[in-house]
Amino acid sequence: MTALIAGLDADRLRHFATREAMRFAASRPNTQHTLNAGDGAFLAGVPMHWMRDWPMPFPLLISSANSATITDVDGYSLDDFCLGDTGSLFGHSPAPVAKAVAAQARRGLTYMLPSTDALEAGRLLTKRFGNFRWQIATTASDANRCAIRIARAVTGRPKILVFNGCYHGTVDDVMVELKGRKTVTRAGMVGQVADPAAHAVVVEFNDIAALQAALAKGDVAAVLAEPVMTNCCMVLPDDGYWPAVRAACDAAGTLLIVDETHTVSSGLGGWARGHGLQADAFVIGKSVAGGVACAAWGLAPDLARKFMAQDAKRLPGHSGMGTTLSGNPLQFAALRANLGEVMTAKSYARMEKRAARLADGLAAAITGAGLPWHVVRVGARVEFICAPGPLRNGTQAKAAHCGPVERAVHLGLVNRGCLIAPFHNMMLVSPATKKRQVDRLIGAFVEVLAELVE
Structure with missing residues (x-):
């Protein structure tokens, strides 16, 4: 045969x-x-x-x-049709972005201080994706790391819940998978010392009962998810799944972080905005600045207030978030052009x-x-x-x-x-x-x- x-x-x-x-x-x-x-x-x-x-x-x-x-x-x-695996979702070097990058290159590439483009980019991020308080990173991986830190800091809980087969960049915290019914560290990790499975929970996508059971333990700071699973053969959500997830998070006091780095392909403003899903934290990367390395993470107003109140009380020193070259004027010039004229x-x-x-x-x-x-x-x-x-x-x-x-x-x-x-x-x-x-x-x-x- x-x-x-x-x-x-x-x-x-x-x-x-x-x-x-x-x-x-x-x-x-x-x-x-x-x-x-x-x-x-x-x-x-x-x-x-x-x-x-x-x-x-x-x-x-x-x-x-x-x-x-x-x-x-x-x-x-x-x-x-690869388009930099979403990095060039809007085409290679869109004319408004290329023009803005060339103009900014003549004015300096990094200041460690904001520019007027930064303020306009913040306004456009809100216009495109919703009412969040924004911060800038260089990659979506960095943005997800920051969102996870915020969630743990505000809730006082250690664990992050993700879906089996998920992809959120190179974030060590969520390099986990299901083995039977057990959360384990993904095979193939290089040089891993701490065990991500000690501080993460994995359930299957579209299984609301499994999600509710995991959240009921009271130790999950946030659910980190793409609205559509995109990096493991695309998996669409069942009808009514995301409203049920939102309700389960609210009932358990768990935050919802929506990573739209890939699902920004779904439509203007991303999948969550198009389908009325309210995130507590929002992450976007890759294509957001038209191909220039840039990402953004935003906190819903209530979460932003809670974090700022807590942050005001902490001892001075490194927060563990942010890198020197993130938030540079080249990013903001590209962000402004892409959000305003291309996206x-x-x-x-x-x-x-x-x-x-x-x-x-x-x-x-x-x-x-x-x-x-x-x-x-x-x-x-x-x-x-x-x-x-x-x-x-x-x-x-x-x-x-x-x-x-x-x-x-x-x-x-x-x-x-x-x-x-x-x-x-x-x-x-x-x-x-x-x-x-x-x-x-x-x-x-x-x-x-x-x-x-x-």
């Missing part, structure tokens, strides 16, 4: 992947030579070790990016329209190929999942991942001029993404599936 992987013949899949890897390597001699020539300076030969994790024989070297197109050093232009209702309407076309096209291709896969879309974020759906929690999402299939499809798409996110099957549509680019991706996907199922 022929072995199947996610509905595909295993031998055919292996032959396709081998052929596509050879095609990629043969087509990029300059990339390979340049990578080898510069291999000694960086650990693993790249600035960030995970840049080796792309499902190609070696990573691309990029010479330029503009709008929704990225160009490598061998001269190949690819339609970019607009018109942009989102364009993104939604193109993303809906992409999702429909991918779904039709999957149906036409007779595969047991499905497609999920959250606003401008689209994902094909190599398993039946819908998925309801992190355990199901983990089981739905199919590395050999995903790597082969990804490489096949790259060789046909389309770049998607490297670690799962996520695609983003920016305001700059053209209809013809969407149609090329659909066509490439159809072609890859045809070769895999024939």
